[in-house]
Amino acid sequence: MLRVDEAQQPVEFTPELITRFDDIVSRYPEGKQKSALLPILHLVQAEYGWLSSAAMDKVADYLHLQDIEVYEVATFYSMYFLRPQGKYVLEVCRTGPCCLVGAEKIMDHIEQKLGVKEGDVTPDGLFSWRGVECLAACGYAPVLQIGPEYTFYENLTNESVDKLIEDLKAKGN
Amino acid sequence: MARKLLLEHINVPGINTFDVYRSKGGYASVEKALKTMSPDDVVEEVKKSGLRGRGGAGFPTGMKWSFLAKPEGVARYLVCNADESEPGTFKDRYLMTYIPHLLIEGMIVASFALGAKTSYIYVRGEMMPQIRILEKAIAEAKNAGFLGKNILGSGYDLELYVQPGGGAYICGEETALLESLEGKRGNPRIKPPFPAIAGLYGCPTVVNNVESIAAVVPIINEGGDEYAKVGIGRSTGTKLISAGGNIKKPGVYEIDLGLPVEEFLYSDEYCGGIANGKRLKAVVAGGSSVPILPANLFFKTAKNEPRLMSYESLAEGGFVTGTMMGSGGFIAFDEDQCIVRNTWNFTRFYHHESCGQCSPCREGTGWMEKVLHRLENGHGTLSDMDLLVDVSKKIEGNTICPLGDAAAWPVASAIRHFRDEFEWHVTNASEAVVRNYGLAHYADPLDIKETA
Numbered sequence: 080m081l082r083v084d085e086a087q088q089p090v091e092f093t094p095e096l097i098t099r100f101d102d103i104v105s106r107y108p109e110g111k112q113k114s115a116l117l118p119i120l121h122l123v124q125a126e127y128g129w130l131s132s133a134a135m136d137k138v139a140d141y142l143h144l145q146d147i148e149v150y151e152v153a154t155f156y157s158m159y160f161l162r163p164q165g166k167y168v169l170e171v172c173r174t175g176p177c178c179l180v181g182a183e184k185i186m187d188h189i190e191q192k193l194g195v196k197e198g199d200v201t202p203d204g205l206f207s208w209r210g211v212e213c214l215a216a217c218g219y220a221p222v223l224q225i226g227p228e229y230t231f232y233e234n235l236t237n238e239s240v241d242k243l244i245e246d247l248k249a250k251g252n
Numbered sequence: 253m254a255r256k257l258l259l260e261h262i263n264v265p266g267i268n269t270f271d272v273y274r275s276k277g278g279y280a281s282v283e284k285a286l287k288t289m290s291p292d293d294v295v296e297e298v299k300k301s302g303l304r305g306r307g308g309a310g311f312p313t314g315m316k317w318s319f320l321a322k323p324e325g326v327a328r329y330l331v332c333n334a335d336e337s338e339p340g341t342f343k344d345r346y347l348m349t350y351i352p353h354l355l356i357e358g359m360i361v362a363s364f365a366l367g368a369k370t371s372y373i374y375v376r377g378e379m380m381p382q383i384r385i386l387e388k389a390i391a392e393a394k395n396a397g398f399l400g401k402n403i404l405g406s407g408y409d410l411e412l413y414v415q416p417g418g419g420a421y422i423c424g425e426e427t428a429l430l431e432s433l434e435g436k437r438g439n440p441r442i443k444p445p446f447p448a449i450a451g452l453y454g455c456p457t458v459v460n461n462v463e464s465i466a467a468v469v470p471i472i473n474e475g476g477d478e479y480a481k482v483g484i485g486r487s488t489g490t491k492l493i494s495a496g497g498n499i500k501k502p503g504v505y506e507i508d509l510g511l512p513v514e515e516f517l518y519s520d521e522y523c524g525g526i527a528n529g530k531r532l533k534a535v536v537a538g539g540s541s542v543p544i545l546p547a548n549l550f551f552k553t554a555k556n557e558p559r560l561m562s563y564e565s566l567a568e569g570g571f572v573t574g575t576m577m578g579s580g581g582f583i584a585f586d587e588d589q590c591i592v593r594n595t596w597n598f599t600r601f602y603h604h605e606s607c608g609q610c611s612p613c614r615e616g617t618g619w620m621e622k623v624l625h626r627l628e629n630g631h632g633t634l635s636d637m638d639l640l641v642d643v644s645k646k647i648e649g650n651t652i653c654p655l656g657d658a659a660a661w662p663v664a665s666a667i668r669h670f671r672d673e674f675e676w677h678v679t680n681a682s683e684a685v686v687r688n689y690g691l692a693h694y695a696d697p698l699d700i701k702e703t704a
């Protein structure tokens with residue numbers, strides 16, 4: 080859900096980001112720049128970690144869209160975060176084939192290890208986690224992904240999850 | 253071992269790069285098509301091949317191409333559906349990761365056949381690594397003169413772009429995909445008009461699955477007739493099967509259509525049998541949307557004939573005793589798996605992924621999820637099974653797109669074949685929450701009429 084009470088920092092896109100937006104817009108016919116909306120929202124989320132309404136309004140300005148056209152897209156697709164997340168968001172596949180080989184136990188383990196419930200951020204701001212629907216990697220199950228690069232971690236065990244979390248902690252901010 | 257048409261060179265080191273791919277005969281189909289064939293010739297070869305859409309519906313690809321409207325002065329588009337999201341399916345991810353140029357090559361030939369000057373590959377957003385792989389492959393192909401202006405001096409121009417999705421299963425439905433590509437919510441469109449008449453930006457458009465487009469490469473290289481010799485009956489060619497669940501060797505396998513299911517499941521060349529010394533309980537043969545089959549009906553049809561991995565054989569017996577090839581997402585369940593829990597899990601998936609346009613799907617998937625959740629957790633009643641069947645029947649066929657059907661079929665089939673396991677969850681509720689029903693008699697040769 081759209082949370083208007085989250086801290087809304089003013090947003091100014093860097094010239095580098097605008098150049099990347101321009102490149103995306105050039106892929107579509109004249110006047111069809113709205114097609115760039117999903118890819119641009121991915122770039123904005125990669126830059127800020129989530130999509131604040133201030134950032135979405137800026138995207139609407141850039142693409143000459145109504146603000147609502149951006150909100151309705153951002154709220155429809157599951158990859159867009161509408162409130163701040165941990166620096167690393169562990170997204171664990173929770174659909175059938177992954178559950179056949181232990182995805183639910185992996186999620187329980189992550190919850191215990193990080194000490195926060197699904198969707199919440201750890202006090203140090205480093206981690207949040209959630210279950211997501213099928214990631215099309217059923218042969219390597221259980222799996223999790225971490226944005227914004229969407230790096231994949233396959234054939235998870237409690238031990239490999241522990242190591243992953245420790246490695247990310249060491250990398251820190 | 254059967255010949256591989258798509259994955260023959262998958263293990264060649266560096267096959268993901270243009271140079272190695274080219275040295276293995278890559279892009280020969282582009283040269284052949286652009287230099288020696290007309291666009292209609294290409295369409296004709298694909299028709300002759302009998303290739304059927306590999307995304308799930310199984311509609312003949314050549315016929316789909318021939319429906320494309322060609323009004324003067326209007327752009328036409330080819331859009332590749334790489335929104336692979338059907339639970340159990342991961343073949344397109346595999347193909348794009350390891351042999352991306354096969355898809356690019358197929359896109360060029362298919363775009364030429366359709367007269368598209370701009371084509372898009374719509375990749376699900378979670379596959380960012382694959383998006384980068386494809387973008388690199390496109391840049392390499394462009395550098396070598398296989399994309400851009402006047403390709404190979406033929407006068408044909410083509411630009412190819414990769415578009416990320418936003419994480420929505422519904423965008424695998426072709427009109428929802430087009431909406432998404434236009435920067436909107438992925439709400440499927442009412443058909444007609446079909447995309448062949450009014451698709452992307454209202455222009456004539458063909459949407460094809462990754463594997464269908466890749467299959468165009470061997471079809472053009474060797475001819476449609478040669479391709480049609482592989483396979484069985486109207487199931488021509490090879491098919492990528494994503495094998496997962498409780499098997500020894502999960503992975504993507506290219507099979508000749510017509511391979512006996514028993515060989516696919518138990519031979520070491522493919523799945524290698526059930527993992528951990530367990531026995532097979534059930535199989536979902538074509539991705540989560542297709543009806544689940546108990547082991548006995550999976551191996552043999554109701555006519556007691558061995559079942560084959562082909563569109564026709566898997567569908568033998570209709571939805572009473574058969575299933576579907578779907579997208580080739582093969583999920584095996586061992587005796588420790590709970591059918592009620594799995595059905596609940598799949599239904600939660602469809603509830604989550606319903607776009608919400610049609611009431612039967614939006615409300616029905618949520619309702620079924622709630623009922624299945626209470627059954628799984630020991631709070632169900634014996635009338636819940638009839639309720640679930642009733643709700644599923646009222647979703648099926650009453651929605652704009654097939655997501656409603658896809659949500660209804662797994663529930664209806666699970667109850668049809670595993671009703672006593674559902675009932676056991678009610679009659680032995682306290683036991684059901686701590687242990688599984690197990691294999692019961694599902695792997696035994698029970699009288700098939702009983703399950704009909």
